[in-house]
Amino acid sequence: MVEILWFKILLIPIVAIFGVCLGLFYKGIDRILVARMQSRMGPPITQPYRDFKKLMVKDNIIPVNSVKWLFNLMPIIALSTTLIILLYIPLGGVGPILGGHGDLILVLYLLIFPALASILGGFSSGSPYAIIGAQREMIVLMSYEFPLAVISISIAWLISSLNPGLNAFSFSVIGNNVIWGLVGPMGFVGLILLFLTLLFIVQGELGRAPFDVSEADTEIAGGVLAEYSGRNLALFYLANVTKMVVIGSLIIALFLPWNISNFLNLTGVLAYTSDLLFFLIKLFFVIFIGSTLIKAAAARFKIDQVVSVYWIYAVLISLFGLFLVSFDVIL
Amino acid sequence: MIYLLETGAGFWNPLVWLLSLFIIVLLVYFVRCFGEKKYNSGIEQTTSFYSGNTPPNLPIKCNNIYWGFFKALDKYYKVLMNIHTGLVSDYVSWFILTIVLGLIVLTIGDLLW
Numbered sequence: 001m002v003e004i005l006w007f008k009i010l011l012i013p014i015v016a017i018f019g020v021c022l023g024l025f026y027k028g029i030d031r032i033l034v035a036r037m038q039s040r041m042g043p044p045i046t047q048p049y050r051d052f053k054k055l056m057v058k059d060n061i062i063p064v065n066s067v068k069w070l071f072n073l074m075p076i077i078a079l080s081t082t083l084i085i086l087l088y089i090p091l092g093g094v095g096p097i098l099g100g101h102g103d104l105i106l107v108l109y110l111l112i113f114p115a116l117a118s119i120l121g122g123f124s125s126g127s128p129y130a131i132i133g134a135q136r137e138m139i140v141l142m143s144y145e146f147p148l149a150v151i152s153i154s155i156a157w158l159i160s161s162l163n164p165g166l167n168a169f170s171f172s173v174i175g176n177n178v179i180w181g182l183v184g185p186m187g188f189v190g191l192i193l194l195f196l197t198l199l200f201i202v203q204g205e206l207g208r209a210p211f212d213v214s215e216a217d218t219e220i221a222g223g224v225l226a227e228y229s230g231r232n233l234a235l236f237y238l239a240n241v242t243k244m245v246v247i248g249s250l251i252i253a254l255f256l257p258w259n260i261s262n263f264l265n266l267t268g269v270l271a272y273t274s275d276l277l278f279f280l281i282k283l284f285f286v287i288f289i290g291s292t293l294i295k296a297a298a299a300r301f302k303i304d305q306v307v308s309v310y311w312i313y314a315v316l317i318s319l320f321g322l323f324l325v326s327f328d329v330i331l
Numbered sequence: 332m333i334y335l336l337e338t339g340a341g342f343w344n345p346l347v348w349l350l351s352l353f354i355i356v357l358l359v360y361f362v363r364c365f366g367e368k369k370y371n372s373g374i375e376q377t378t379s380f381y382s383g384n385t386p387p388n389l390p391i392k393c394n395n396i397y398w399g400f401f402k403a404l405d406k407y408y409k410v411l412m413n414i415h416t417g418l419v420s421d422y423v424s425w426f427i428l429t430i431v432l433g434l435i436v437l438t439i440g441d442l443l444w
Contacts, residue, residue, distance in 0.1 A: 059370035101344035231366025307403035
């Protein structure tokens with residue numbers, strides 16, 4: 001048992017580097033697709049890698065009226081806490097590295113940390129723009145947590161009500177009990193509503209349009225990140241692109257956990273490779289629909305609209321989805 | 332599993348989490364060390380950005396955080412504020428009403444299942 005744990009710990013840096021590189025790659029694709037949808041050429045696919053490299057050689061300016069230790073620490077915390085979530089979520093046909101050491105509830109809690117790090121970073125910078133951005137980030141964070149919790153609990157309740165002996169919050173149990181096959185037509189509609197709501201939460205989690213009120217370049221000059229530059233900004237940049245992979249992987253784990261090797265009857269290395277490729281394709285579609293498409297199509301919401309969308313509409317839709325699923329199971 | 336906290340529904344191993352976090356923080360710190368450390372501290376670039384003007388020293392109150400909530404859930408808050416009359420008899424009435432409603436829901440739930 002201890003040997004296995006040490007082997008898993010050795011895998012941690014590999015998964016972390018994989019997550020970051022994948023995030024930068026998808027960011028490149030995302031930027032090209034958004035540009036093409038707006039009739040622009042867009043940057044090359046390697047642009048995010050170049051942006052990171054550029055930020056690392058730029059001056060790391062620290063404002064005089066900032067709380068320096070907090071200002072420097074928060075980018076490290078933001079990236080570290082984003083990367084650690086990857087260890088608890090299944091990636092590419094392989095179970096989570098730390099699957100036996102944490103479940104869905106833990107992941108939901110860990111998702112709060114990167115946002116909190118950027119909030120604290122914004123407050124510590126002492127800039128009026130950053131303080132306003134941090135307050136807005138806090139509102140967005142509080143807004144999407146409620147529907148996210150409803151969705152997660154719906155899935156766990158569905159699995160546990162049909163399989164009482166199983167731990168419904170475990171990702172391995174969720175992966176082995178594909179929720180679409182557990183319900184009838186009414187429950188299927190309910191699950192689609194939950195899935196669409198979760199796709200809408202992606203924008204809030206990533207702080208992207210139409211929920212990018214906390215950065216809002218044209219209003220508050222970058223908000224929480226207004227005073228960040230150089231290597232500190234580079235770490236926040238990596239945290240943001242990695243979070244894209246984290247959220248996409250979470251959606252896949254909850255709603256689309258199928259592996260292609262089962263359908264093709266593949267085994268060994270071929271099965272792992274095909275599952276990984278299938279996972280990357282699923283991740284692309286989840287990011288494209290949940291983030292790229294909405295970002296290109298929608299304008300920024302006002303702050304009260306963000307709260308209305310998440311607390312009223314998203315909660316009502318997700319509760320209605322839960323009602324349909326529970327009604328389907330009870331019948 | 333050693334040190335695995337189980338609640339009956341969820342489980343978590345804080346030691347493994349802490350160890351993993353430590354490794355990742357080290358990795359991130361290592362990457363950060365490759366970045367440029369220096370900057371010119373004596374010039375204007377270290378003052379907070381405020382479109383070229385001197386930043387105002389205005390305190391931003393904490394209740395501003397909830398402005399979005401107050402605005403979006405205005406009708407809900409109005410109902411709540413009207414309920415809060417400050418009279419103890421009203422609060423006791425609400426308490427009794429809530430208990431009665433809870434008991435009705437529990438009774439119906441018990442009869443159905």
